[in-house]
Amino acid sequence: MTTLEKLTILADAAKYDASCTSSGVNRTARPGQMGSAQAAGICHSFSADGRCISLLKVLLTNHCIYDCKYCVNRASNQRPRAAFSPDELARLTMEFYRRNYIEGLFLSSGVIKNPDYTCEQMLEVLTLLRRRYRFGGYIHCKAIPGADNSLITQMGLLADRLSVNIELPSQASLKQLAPAKTKERILAPMRLITRSIAQNRQELACYRHSPVFAPGGQSTQMIVGASPESDYQILSLTQGLYDKYHLKRVFFSAYIPVQEDSLLPSVETKPPLLREHRLYQADWLLRFYGFRAEELLGSQNPTLSPNLDPKCAWALCHPELFPVEVNTATYSQLLRVPGIGVTSARRILTARWQTTLDFSSLKKLGVVLKRAQYFLTCSGHLTPGLRLSRGTALRGLTALESGLLPQEAPQQLSLFDSANFFWEDGLTWRANPQ
Ligand code: SF4
Incomplete structure (x- = not known):
């Protein structure tokens, strides 16, 4: 398989990760025009100073030993599979960077063999980029739950931002839809990253030249609409994550049905984009306006209004x-x-x-x-x-x-x-x- 074929498969497989957003537009170059757009591959993120930067968003591999029911890359799904070698991906990133296509890398992966092995492979990509190619651009890397603490710590010393996807808002949903994952297994690396960032701040205050650990902080992603949790439960969890783990962002990803399963919404169901939009608005209120989840919603009114922000x-x-x-x-x-x-x-x-x-x-x-x-x-x-x-x-x-809203369906105002x-x-x- 050529590098381009691998890139096509693995960039497409990465597009469902919302922690970093792709344009979602496919447009080929036409005579008389300059430029084209790809739905997956190059995505945009924002740096600490507010600049929009383009990242190569790709999986190291879409092989996965797990079978999370909501995921297009799950083991039981019949689809083309590919894997980059660490050296291949590091070289590809550098080639893209030299051509000015990208300013950084967003690296995630399916789980190959076990979490430790997957993390080692990802770590090798990061090490090659930082040490061999002296790459100084932005790197956002997914930490794999279940991997050894020392591997995640090494990742944090090479990447700018780490993220651990919480995936679903409750332990019960995880048990049903992602049986290989548990809340504790996901929260453990999150806790480690939070502690390491705090410790690193103290070290930097004492020793200016200490290595920096994940200076862009950590983020997570939650799938909305694949499981029955209410907006109130999602917002309460989000608030807990900000309070306890000091996350930079919680991303919400409207569930896109990819295959029929009795435990999931039918493939005919449209992704709940309006709900996702409202959750982002509420998240903004939590982060910048001093609101608490229980002020916005409660057990008596657990749903955000579709008609009003x-x-x-x-x-x-x-x-x-x-x-x-x-x-x-x-x-x-x-x-x-x-x-x-x-x-x-x-x-x-x-x-x-x-x-x-x-x-x-x-x-x-x-x-x-x-x-x-x-x-x-x-x-x-x-x-x-x-x-x-x-x-x-x-x-x-x-x-x-x-x-103003992205309409799910035209509606008559009442x-x-x-x-x-x-x-x-x-x-x-x-x-x-x-
Ligand atoms: S572990 Fe990740 S890549 Fe593998 S099936 Fe679950 S969500 Fe998909």
């Missing part, structure tokens, strides 16, 4: 906290207003030293007034011309959302949609307990 849904459920007076509100109060982000909240605080803010100045500071107008006053006044009445905010916000919320006493907007 989580921040708007939360604000509509808490009319007692709004409207907020923009000229006197604290930073944390401003952060909770839909349409005000971290940057615009900071700008508001700075601008207030100089002047009294009105709606036109809020727009200049980057506030999205189409959302924020329902929750703000400026010097005690609402947006000129806005009549806040029952349902105005809900209708305005859902109409706004419907133009003025009185009470699937997720209802008006209590005709005044208070409450989450529907059912």
